[in-house]
Amino acid sequence: MLIELKTIEKININKFQRDLIAWFKQEQRDLPWRKDQDPYKVWVSEIMLQQTRVDTVIPYFNRFIEWFPTIESLADADEDKVLKAWEGLGYYSRVRNLQSAVKEVKEKYMGKVPNTPDEIAKLKGVGPYTAGAILSIAYGLPEPAVDGNVMRVLSRILSIWEDIAKPSSRKVFEKAVRELISHEEPSEFNQALMELGALVCTPTSPSCLLCPVRDHCQAFSEGVQNDLPVKTKKNKQRVIELATVVLTDDSGKFLIHKRPDNGLLANLWECPNIEIHHPMQTEREKIADLFMDSHHLDIEIEKAIGQIEHVFSHLVWNIKVYTGKIRTFHQPGNGEWKLASLEEMENYAFPVPYQKVFKMYKEKNERH
């Protein structure tokens, strides 16, 4: 059951659209994915921008389009290379879903991104926001594209006190956008709402005095812009204790392991590691036994070189880092393992916590 939006009746929709879009045309940032409306590039940019800042995305987007300029090139690429292009961006299932969806577009839609809500929403990794963004920006269709910016901006303009942390709230805002959106310039309208949220109608201390639609804003007229949107907080992360070993063989190659193809950091590479359930387990002589038990790895621990804390959105890793030597190596049964030279390592994607591990290893080595 949707709440009635009485406040939308107070908006002069035509003037609101004009003020908003005029501001956007004047003030919009010059961004690499705004050079054209290639549906593939719009799609890539929208996936990258999920939960990720524009400044972070820009260099990743440029390199990704260099490496994979077309649907076909991405569909045919090795997954390790695709993950390498995403290394450091986070939420890695985004790019695995993207490649999977791009393969589907290549095969099922002759390489052309579909332009109907039903077809596009079925693609892996394309939810309601991304579907609306592609349909409006690449195809000029008047579909809502409701992200966090849009909810924040509209919660203020229309004085909507729904908790935007609740998934069900999105429907309220989609309904509002359907009433407000410009049918002449839906792309500009949707992007303007998001751009306004990013540049003016910011989460904290919004710049209302610079706002092009201030005169339409209920929150501003009531002085409650700092109380909106309503957003409940999330829970604290749980902590996981890990021990990891930078393992080398006699020729100086590193032993690395490919993570499982689902869950956290799926299909990325890491140093061999184990979860520590009891503090006593970090005693140096116990560590090697644990690696034998859990990975059938015959190793010798040399020394502990430090501790790394890595904070994820939902958990924290405390990693104790060791160096060690491989005694005898044979492929352990579980998962994919590789003995890789420094040069070969460049081809594999490591999540940030393990980039920190290698950085620590390198720094410790350079002092000798």
Added chain:
DNA sequence: GATACGTGGCA
């Protein structure tokens, strides 16, 4: 509906 899923920046 609640939780899993990354990372870096900033108050």
Added chain:
DNA sequence: TTGCCAAGTAT
């Protein structure tokens, strides 16, 4: 330093 956030989606 700690916590919150930033153009969400899958399960």
